[in-house]
Amino acid sequence: MEIxxxxxxxxxxxxGPTMAVIANYCPNIQVNVVDINPERIDQWNDDDFSxxxxxxxxxxxxxxxxxxxxxxxxxEMENQIKKADMIFISVNTPTKVKGIGAGQAIDLKYVEASSxxxxxxxxxxxxxxxxxxxxxxxxxxxxxxxxxESKSKEKFTEKNFAVLSNPEFLAEGTAINDxxxxxxxxxxxxxxxxxxxxxxxxTNWVDKSKVLTTDLWSSELSKLIANAFLAQRISSINTISAxxxxxxxxxxxxxxxxxxxxxxxxxxxxxxPGFGGSCFKKDISNLxxxxxxxxxxxxxxxxxxxxxxxxWQQKRFVELIVKQMFGTISSKKIAILGFAFKSNxxxxxxxxxxxxxxKLIEEGAILNIYDPKVSQNQINKDLKGCKEDLNVPNNNxxxxxxxxxxxxxxDTDAAIFMTEWEEFQNLDWSTISPKMRKPAWIFDTRSIIxxxxxKKYGINIWQVGSGS
Ligand code: NAD
Ligand code: UGA
Numbered sequence: 001m002e003i004x005x006x007x008x009x010x011x012x013x014x015x016g017p018t019m020a021v022i023a024n025y026c027p028n029i030q031v032n033v034v035d036i037n038p039e040r041i042d043q044w045n046d047d048d049f050s051x052x053x054x055x056x057x058x059x060x061x062x063x064x065x066x067x068x069x070x071x072x073x074x075x076e077m078e079n080q081i082k083k084a085d086m087i088f089i090s091v092n093t094p095t096k097v098k099g100i101g102a103g104q105a106i107d108l109k110y111v112e113a114s115s116x117x118x119x120x121x122x123x124x125x126x127x128x129x130x131x132x133x134x135x136x137x138x139x140x141x142x143x144x145x146x147x148x149e150s151k152s153k154e155k156f157t158e159k160n161f162a163v164l165s166n167p168e169f170l171a172e173g174t175a176i177n178d179x180x181x182x183x184x185x186x187x188x189x190x191x192x193x194x195x196x197x198x199x200x201x202x203t204n205w206v207d208k209s210k211v212l213t214t215d216l217w218s219s220e221l222s223k224l225i226a227n228a229f230l231a232q233r234i235s236s237i238n239t240i241s242a243x244x245x246x247x248x249x250x251x252x253x254x255x256x257x258x259x260x261x262x263x264x265x266x267x268x269x270x271x272x273p274g275f276g277g278s279c280f281k282k283d284i285s286n287l288x289x290x291x292x293x294x295x296x297x298x299x300x301x302x303x304x305x306x307x308x309x310x311x312w313q314q315k316r317f318v319e320l321i322v323k324q325m326f327g328t329i330s331s332k333k334i335a336i337l338g339f340a341f342k343s344n345x346x347x348x349x350x351x352x353x354x355x356x357x358x359k360l361i362e363e364g365a366i367l368n369i370y371d372p373k374v375s376q377n378q379i380n381k382d383l384k385g386c387k388e389d390l391n392v393p394n395n396n397x398x399x400x401x402x403x404x405x406x407x408x409x410x411d412t413d414a415a416i417f418m419t420e421w422e423e424f425q426n427l428d429w430s431t432i433s434p435k436m437r438k439p440a441w442i443f444d445t446r447s448i449i450x451x452x453x454x455k456k457y458g459i460n461i462w463q464v465g466s467g468s
Pocket of ligand 2: 133168169170171172173227230234267268269270271272273274275276277278279280341342
């Protein structure tokens, strides 16, 4: 089956970049991205490409090239679903906040709503592709919803569906590069014609040897497990960072030595403030939930520990910051460098900076926060509802937003590096040092600052995995 028209439901961090890349490599396919959020669609259609809703290196250039040609963003759900030969579901799949499984299970309401829209509006044979990360067996739910509609006798238009799983492995900050050069393309399904159609799209730019086809359940589960293994490495290295600090070893040397073993590999061994991002926590929580659901309590406990260690690392950072600063940070001014959960993204979802800033504010500190890509408005949302009354006017402010990297250090007692932005890595400490109140402290949660340089300016420094 030749695909001429694609619809993607969900114009987020996955839907937007993924569809932009497909449009770029497949000029003969019209790609329509739809979303229920009109504000997000307006941002995707903004003439000022710096205002796209997502910051990803290389994204604006592709959108500039393809938008209005074969890439379109709209709220026209009905129309675009009708026209589509293939529909990607790229909606958010958050953790349930209430009811059965609250705090662990995935809330499938957006996936269900999308499936119902597809069932209602699609015409003829439609290939439905799960792009969102979903609990194993969700494809059955989608099939049940679609089948119920296709068998409905009241309908005059004939329709039938094939459901495929095609999880996305891109990481934020490197999304375009990951999409251009994926390690693998995973497609799960049981309809050969549908699978071949999707394979043909990807092989426009991906070598066929990288395309892996499996059954639906293996594909769905592989995505969860890939994220779980990545997160597990971070928790593992973070436990060792504490051991290094206690023993005088250096985490960077340990990670290098361990990672040089080909069987272990050198990637994902950077210790830091714990993993953030919208997915690791929710996907591992879901893995814990699914394991318990199948009566595998030991499996559930094993993966729960990966989450526990992540939070423990953040708690221990707060405690050691307070301890180093003479046991109190009340009314002390602290610079926060970086608020995004990693560099090269404006995303703050589950960013360790949120937990750490909230705790510091609760301890009475006054924060001055700088991030090159995160807006004041976003930080405001993330820090709202903190125990202390945040962002109250005038001199009672618990945090302020800084537009200037160097001014962030003005009159501060300490500075905490939360995100590994490149611009933080070669700072002019001769300019910064006079701005800070002595004795001044740098807490480097990413180990990106050159310790010896800092010490020359009489500033104390603590780094993850090597201490002070
Ligand atoms: P997101 O919140 O950025 O985007 C989801 C979009 O879907 C939102 O704009 C929302 O308005 C829209 N939406 C929700 N319900 C809708 C409906 N019924 N109709 C139309 N639009 C609807 O989420 P995201 O980060 O893009 O993640 C999407 C999925 O991809 C999740 O399952 C996530 O686990 C997975 N994933 C994310 C990443 C990542 O880096 N963010 C990477 C791989 C996989
Ligand atoms: C992660 C996975 O890497 C992607 O493959 C996956 O598609 C995606 O989740 C998803 O399903 O959402 P992402 O969360 O965007 O991507 O970014 P990562 O690079 O994985 O970083 C996640 C967190 O781990 C960040 O807070 C990062 O700072 C931290 N991290 C990463 C470390 O602390 N140390 C490392 O060595 C690597």
